[in-house]
Amino acid sequence: MPKRLILCDCLGSQNIDAATLSKATGLKCSRVHTALCMTELGAAAEAIKRGEAVFACAQEAERFAAVAAELNQPAPDCVDIRDRAGWSDDPECAPKMAALIADALLPHSPTKTIDVVSEGLCLIIGRGDAALPAAERLADVLAVTVLLTDGADMPVSRAFEVIRGQLRGTTGTLGNFALRLDGLQQMQPGGRGAFTFGAPRDGAETQCDVILDLSGGAPLFPSPEKRDGYLRADPGDPNAVAAAVFEAAQHVGTFEKPLHVALDAGLCAHSRAGQTGCTRCLDICPTGAIRPDGDHVAIDPMICAGCGACSALCPSGAVQYDAPPVAEVLRRIRVLSDTFLAAGGCDPRLLVHDAPHGRDMIALAARFGRGLPADVIPMEVAALGAFGHAEMLAALALGFTGVDILLAPKTEIEPIERERKLANAMGGDSRLRLLDLTDPDALSDTLYGDHPGALGIEPILPLGNRRQVARLAAKALKPDAAEPVPLPDGAPYGAVLVDTDLCTLCLSCASLCPSGAILDNPDKPQLRFQEDACLQCGICATVCPEDAITLQPRFDPTDAALAQKVLHEEEPFCCIECGNPFGVKSTVEKIMEKLAGKHAMFADTNAGRLIQMCDDCRIRAQYHASGNPLAGGERPRVRTTDDYLSKRRDH
The missing domain is CATH 3.30.70.20 (Alpha-Beta Plaits)
Structure with a gap:
């Protein structure tokens, strides 16, 4: 059964052109409802009963799912065309609505996951005034141990364990933290009066599933907010401690880790x-x-x-x-652009954002402000950092006139900025921007204020890996480029420059090049290079014994980057015995000059000749030479039956 698009103008607050949406998406559309989640909920139920309904409303997805559950039907698909398109100061949003619907209907690869089991073993670290009350609240749901960092009085409660010591190292994540402690003192619950601690011991090791850090000191891990199962709170902030305690209580069970x-x-x-x-x-x-x-x-x-x-x-x-794969992201970009243009839109811009920050910013700008311009198409991605220079360039080469990336407060900006600079240098020409904004109105004002001109290029077909897509897109953006363009330091594209006065053609660079960009020639002393394959990893420069290699970050959009060119070649030296070329003439002559007749091993004239022979001739010459250490004595005569019989007669 084909999918059917169920439309609602949300109490008349947006204009919906059902005919345009149906033509652009190929879906049959319902009439435009006004209150589908309220007075017209019966119509929604009928649509769910018929099956394959797609509701053009994401706000009430849970309500429609609840109706479907009552009807024993699967939850319907929902797509937001209101916050991202309909609520806007620009009245003509049908092309963007069509693009958003087409994107939502694309098949998505299932996310690969692994199960993580947490049995609720919780370690609370901190001073007694913060850690002990937190332990009291968590003791009913978690198996709690408190690592006291001060000399607080011991509690009489046996609902949790208490230890003292110095934490020397922590590794792992949710369900599998490993800790090392020195000076560990365990509580001794026996005897009358307050509990006491045992003798300290070093080198103790233990494990836990969850760590609640109320110490107020430096975090135990880099980027602590990204470490599953590690919770931190300022011990002086009761609200933060309460929130952390509540969250810790939820960390019991089996979880899916993407x-x-x-x-x-x-x-x-x-x-x-x-x-x-x-x-x-x-x-x-x-x-x-x-x-x-x-x-x-x-x-x-x-x-x-x-x-x-x-x-x-x-x-x-x-x-x-891989969550989702790059090919899926590129397919989404292409569908958004193609559908928007096919529905009558022109010169679209792409707004890349995450959830929930980006999604909330767009929703607030739409509900209380100007919303997004009609030519700005938002695309939500799982990770902003994964949207690199290849995706940025591909978006431009697929029909978008500009790409804006809306950063979240906790986004790692450095890698995204590096990729933006690289993409701009390769062909973006300042059409790529990072928007570090937290005010919805400022987001709207920024997007309404800029309208980059059309690129006027034929859209590409983004096939291959990210590197191939980036090259294809950059070449499309610079169709008339005849010379390489310089790139920022650290770029993964570039040339290898060889000082021919220093290079001895030892070929160590060619033997270790991981991508095959540097090659030798089996027929002659020659060093060749294919720029398109060069990763600028620097191994060739590191291993060169003569320091003859330097790297030059650049991008060559011409076909010359796909061909092999000679970096250095010399005349071969021919074996003085068989005449076959076997080495570099200048190198052999230099060795002859330094060793033959001078070095003790090559003082003899015949020994010096060995330097000028190929491998096969050198072995033959050494074998037949007098005093050859590899030669054995005279072979014994083969014994026959007569030898044995004569020996018997002699006896």
Whole structure:
């Protein structure tokens, strides 16, 4: 059964063009209701009974779901076209409504998850005046242990445990925290009078599921707000402590932890042969979930908070955001643009935001202010940090005239700003902005105030990985570019420059290049380079024994970046025995000059000739030379039957 769009103008507060929406989305539309969640709720129930209903109202999604449950029907799909489109100072919002509906109806990949079990073992850290009352409130629902940080009087209650000690290290996350303590003193509940503590001991280890930190000191983890199961509150703020206690009580049971990123270790350019190269993900991860693991990195999915910065910065595509995949995000951008333009809109702008901050900002601006302009299409994403330069450039190349990213108060700004600068340098030309706003009216004023001009390019088809999409989009945005454009330091695109006066063509760079951008030539002493494949990881510059290599961040939009060019080549040296080329002539001559007739091992003329021979001829010459250490003695004569018979006759 085809889906049917159920429309409502919310007490006449928005204009809805059902005919335009039906034509643009291909859906059959109902008549435009006025109070579908109130006096016309019966009509909503009839639509749910018929099945495949899509309600153009997200505010009352729970009400419609409740009606569906009463009717033993699945909850209907709901899409917001009111806050994001209908409530606006711009009257013509039908193209944007159509785009938002088309986006909402796209199939979504299921999020991969892993179960996390918390049995309710809770450690409360802090002074007695804050930690002990919190323990009293939590003791009924959690198994509580209090780590006192002061000399507070011991409670008489046995509803929870009390210990003292110095916390030396903490690792893990919800359901699997591991702690190390020195000077641990455990409570001794026996005897008359106040409870006492046992003798201190060092090196104690324990585990818990939840940590409630009321110490008021430095957090135990980087980006503590992103660590599941770790709760902090200012012990001097009763409201904050109460909120933290309430939240801690909810951390019992089995939870689904999303697996935010996928790692293909074979593509990782972190290091080769013990030489460190790319460290972008390691440097940017706010939670410490990424660590070196041999020649690549490893990601702890339990600690990963899903900010997405690692996937945006990864030059090789080894780290990919997977909740949702990049291909799904690009498909959404394309559908939004195509539907908007097909419905009669022109020069759309994309507003990328998160939830709940971005969603609430848009809702407040619509309800109490001017709302969004008709040409600004909002797109909610799971992680702003995962929206990197490839997605920004793709949005422009798919028909959007500008991209604004609405930052949330807790957004990691640095990686997004790096990606914005990179995208602008590659072809964005200042059409990409970060909006660090917390006032809904300021958001509206900013968006109504700017109208970037049309790009006038043919939309691309975003196929391939993020790197390929970025190149395709940048090339479309700079169709007439004939020279490489400079990029900011640390960019994942660029050239390798070789000082030919220093390079000896040892080819160590080619042997360790993780992406195959630097290559040798098996037929001649030659170093070749393909710029499109270069990740600017720096391994080649690190391993070069002559310090002959430097990196140049840049982007070459021409086809020259796809071809191999020669960085350095020299005349080969031909073997003095067989005539086959086997090495670099200048290198062999330099070795001859320094060793032949001078070094003790090559003082003999014949020994010096070995330097000028290929591997095969050198082995043959050494084997047949006098005093060859590899040569054995004369082979013994083969014994025959006559030898054995004659031996018997002699005896």
